[in-house]
Amino acid sequence: MMRGSFMRTVRLGVRSLLLHKLxxxxxxxxxxxxxxxxxxMLAIGEGASEEAQEAIRRLGSQNVILRSVKPPxxxxxxxxxxxxxxxxxxxxxxxVEQTFPGxxxxxxxxxxxxxxxxxxRSLHPRIIATVPEYQAATGxxxxxxxxxxxxxxxxxxxxxxxxxxxxxxxxxxxxxxGESVRIGSDYFTVVGxxxxxxxxxxxxxDPGEGITGEVFIPLKTGRRWFGDTILRxxxxxxxxxxxxxxxxxxxxxxxxxxxxxxxACRTMLEREHTQRDYEVIVPLxxxxxxxxxxxxxxxxxxxxxxxxxxxxxIGIMNVMLATVTERTREIGIRRALGAxxxxxxxxxxxxxxxxxxxxxxxxxxxxxxxxxxxxxxxxMRTIVTPTAPLLAFGISAGxxxxxxxxxxxxxATMDPVEALRHE
Amino acid sequence: MSGRDSAEPVxxxxxxxxxxxxxxxxxxxxxxxxxxxxxxxxxxxxxSSGSGKSTLLxxxxxxxxxxSGSYRVRxxxxxxxxxxxxxxxxxxxxxxxxxSYNLIPQLDxxxxxxxxxxxxxEPPADGPLRARHLAERVGLAERLDHxxxxxxxxxxxxxxxxxxxxxxPALILADEATGNLDSATAVEILDLFDELHAEGKTILLVTHxxxxxxRAESVLRLTDGHIAEVVHGREVxx
Ligand SMILES: Nc1ncnc2c1ncn2[C@@H]1O[C@H](COP(=O)(O)OP(=O)(O)OP(=O)(O)O)[C@@H](O)[C@H]1O
Ligand SMILES: [Mg+2]
Numbered sequence: 001m002m003r004g005s006f007m008r009t010v011r012l013g014v015r016s017l018l019l020h021k022l023x024x025x026x027x028x029x030x031x032x033x034x035x036x037x038x039x040x041m042l043a044i045g046e047g048a049s050e051e052a053q054e055a056i057r058r059l060g061s062q063n064v065i066l067r068s069v070k071p072p073x074x075x076x077x078x079x080x081x082x083x084x085x086x087x088x089x090x091x092x093x094x095x096v097e098q099t100f101p102g103x104x105x106x107x108x109x110x111x112x113x114x115x116x117x118x119x120x121r122s123l124h125p126r127i128i129a130t131v132p133e134y135q136a137a138t139g140x141x142x143x144x145x146x147x148x149x150x151x152x153x154x155x156x157x158x159x160x161x162x163x164x165x166x167x168x169x170x171x172x173x174x175x176x177x178g179e180s181v182r183i184g185s186d187y188f189t190v191v192g193x194x195x196x197x198x199x200x201x202x203x204x205x206d207p208g209e210g211i212t213g214e215v216f217i218p219l220k221t222g223r224r225w226f227g228d229t230i231l232r233x234x235x236x237x238x239x240x241x242x243x244x245x246x247x248x249x250x251x252x253x254x255x256x257x258x259x260x261x262x263x264a265c266r267t268m269l270e271r272e273h274t275q276r277d278y279e280v281i282v283p284l285x286x287x288x289x290x291x292x293x294x295x296x297x298x299x300x301x302x303x304x305x306x307x308x309x310x311x312x313x314i315g316i317m318n319v320m321l322a323t324v325t326e327r328t329r330e331i332g333i334r335r336a337l338g339a340x341x342x343x344x345x346x347x348x349x350x351x352x353x354x355x356x357x358x359x360x361x362x363x364x365x366x367x368x369x370x371x372x373x374x375x376x377x378x379x380m381r382t383i384v385t386p387t388a389p390l391l392a393f394g395i396s397a398g399x400x401x402x403x404x405x406x407x408x409x410x411x412a413t414m415d416p417v418e419a420l421r422h423e
Numbered sequence: 424m425s426g427r428d429s430a431e432p433v434x435x436x437x438x439x440x441x442x443x444x445x446x447x448x449x450x451x452x453x454x455x456x457x458x459x460x461x462x463x464x465x466x467x468x469x470x471s472s473g474s475g476k477s478t479l480l481x482x483x484x485x486x487x488x489x490x491s492g493s494y495r496v497r498x499x500x501x502x503x504x505x506x507x508x509x510x511x512x513x514x515x516x517x518x519x520x521x522x523s524y525n526l527i528p529q530l531d532x533x534x535x536x537x538x539x540x541x542x543x544x545e546p547p548a549d550g551p552l553r554a555r556h557l558a559e560r561v562g563l564a565e566r567l568d569h570x571x572x573x574x575x576x577x578x579x580x581x582x583x584x585x586x587x588x589x590x591x592p593a594l595i596l597a598d599e600a601t602g603n604l605d606s607a608t609a610v611e612i613l614d615l616f617d618e619l620h621a622e623g624k625t626i627l628l629v630t631h632x633x634x635x636x637x638r639a640e641s642v643l644r645l646t647d648g649h650i651a652e653v654v655h656g657r658e659v660x661x
Contacts, residue, residue, distance in 0.1 A: 005541065005546075008541075012529070012530075015529050019529055329525070330527055330528075332525075333521075333525045333526075333527060333538075334527070334538065334542075335486065335510070336484065336486050336513065336517075336519050336525075337513065337514065337519065337538050337539045337542065337586070338510050338511065338513040338514020338515070338517075338539050338542035338543065338590075339510060339514075339541075339542045340507050340510040340511070340542065341506060341507070342507075343541075343542055416486040416487075417481050417486055417487050420486070420521070420525070
């Protein structure tokens with residue numbers, strides 16, 4: 001059929017549908033809600049998954065992270081009177097760094113719970129005793145001055161680098177470089193400050209206990225001044241904890257080697273530690289798991305979408321069958337006046353597709369509005385990929401064709417004489 | 424007038440039968456029916472109810488097929504045609520006028536008149552112009568954008584006649600075309616048929632009413648699917 005006559009068929013189809021406005025509007029609802037919920041759910045799912053994957057990627061997908069974990073209480077209770085000793089050791093660190101093939105470098109880290117003071121102001125930030133490589137491994141960016149350097153560790157220097165929030169709270173309206181701040185009972189010279197980190201949704205889940213910001217000191221300096229034993233005074237009871245290292249980040253040379261290094265770390269820790277006082281976090285594994293979760297989510301979503309569009313399609317088919325019966329006479333007339341079967345098929349197929357595509361377009365509109373609303377009111381990230389509306393449009397057109405074929409075929413194969421006699 | 428070869432019959436039936444099988448019963452609506460309709464003739468087809476008038480008209484109009492026998496429209500054998508070819512034949516050579524007008528309600532007058540052209544393989548470029556002329560011709564020039572429900576029965580039937588003329592058909596087939604109209608309106612419609620006949624159109628008009636039958640040039644009377652009587656060549660309007 002020529003383009004002009006096809007456009008006329010579409011126009012006439014629309015006009016026939018407008019004869020029954022309410023019925024046509026109700027018929028499109030199935031596809032409308034099917035399409036809009038698919039787009040909205042895809043957008044929300046995509047947003048959530050992207051956020052999770054970003055948080056994991058921030059841990060470094062080529063890293064294997066070992067962390068000290070306080071062993072379960074029942075084991076610890078046997079040692080009530082003694083100092084509670086657990087966690088990663090300097091030996092663990094050396095083994096990881098020196099003996100594991102594939103480990104490019106390992107970064108040890110300790111966290112010291114203490115107060116940081118400048119003048120009358122004080123804070124309880126995370127005090128992190130670590131090595132210079134920590135900066136590169138975690139993507140911290142220097143704002144003023146410099147990060148920790150090799151020489152600080154060698155000299156066991158009393159220097160520190162302040163995180164953005166700490167610098168701002170402790171030394172507002174002034175450069176903090178060269179100032180001395182008190183950490184615990186010692187004075188440290190500020191050699192640098194950092195830029196704030198981009199905040200992510202998952203940061204809120206960090207066990208921060210209201211601590212704002214971070215302060216970095218050289219690992220050896222930390223060990224000298226604070227030892228391996230940390231005294232915590234908590235609501236009257238004294239709590240002695242001995243932890244050598246809180247975290248070791250092993251940077252692996254190639255992504256393919258990450259699983260081997262992870263396995264080696266687990267084996268080593270199992271052998272060396274008598275209790276489960278550590279955990280091994282493999283961001284790559286988490287990433288793969290997140291991707292798998294997303295895949296399952298998509299399959300579930302796809303099934304729901306399929307079902308809702310099926311229901312929408314059946315609704316359309318039902319109405320079109322009724323329409324065909326109702327317009328039997330018209331079909332007979334058109335056939336008597338020379339319409340071929342394919343003309344009748346086209347006419348009813350076009351009407352069905354106009355219905356489903358109309359519903360699909362409105363559904364896309366609604367499907368774009370819902371994620372925008374969710375983003376705004378529920379404070380969740382949503383991502384509408386450009387393929388989702390296109391896919392929805394294609395599917396709704398497909399639904400029209402598939403569910404329109406049978407009614408159209410019914411119309412086209414009617415006997416003209418019988419059809420003309422129909423009341 | 425249409426310049427076609429008038430030596431050839433417009434429609435020629437040879438031994439045409441139309442048989443309906445209803446369970447064990449066999450109804451023979453047309454029984455080895457043979458006849459020729461020549462260019463420019465105006466026939467009234469009469470007969471009692473169930474005598475096969477509509478069946479004959481449906482076969483002549485190619486919306487029904489003979490169970491056996493041969494039917495040719497302007498020399499084209501219809502028995503050999505598939506559904507598409509028959510549809511094409513209808514869109515070119517047949518003009519239907521029905522008892523209940525049978526206009527398409529969602530289309531306006533002008534569009535209704537043009538429907539047969541939509542279905543031609545090569546629609547003429549001057550379709551809208553022709554439709555306008557025909558609407559004028561049947562006295563509906565002022566109502567081109569009206570829809571059928573807004574028209575009286577007589578007006579609707581005029582639209583239907585205009586529609587039957589748009590493709591300049593070989594045969595105009597009217598089944599009880601005046602059956603739903605009051606006598607005054609019926610006369611107007613019959614006057615229109617007279618005009619068409621005077622122009623040389625070939626017309627078959629099925630009717631029950633002797634008064635209507637008398638307006639035609641010739642009368643073909645059926646009984647039980649057979650020809651009972653043929654009355655030829657009366658004076659038009661006598
Ligand atoms: N679809 C059908 N199935 C079975 N029998 C049919 C069918 N159509 C027509 N007939 C039979 O064929 C015969 C002729 O019918 P037809 O409609 O041609 O009569 P008619 O002369 O037009 O009658 P009327 O004046 O009442 O319109 C009748 O006996 C009728 O019962
Ligand atoms: Mg009849």
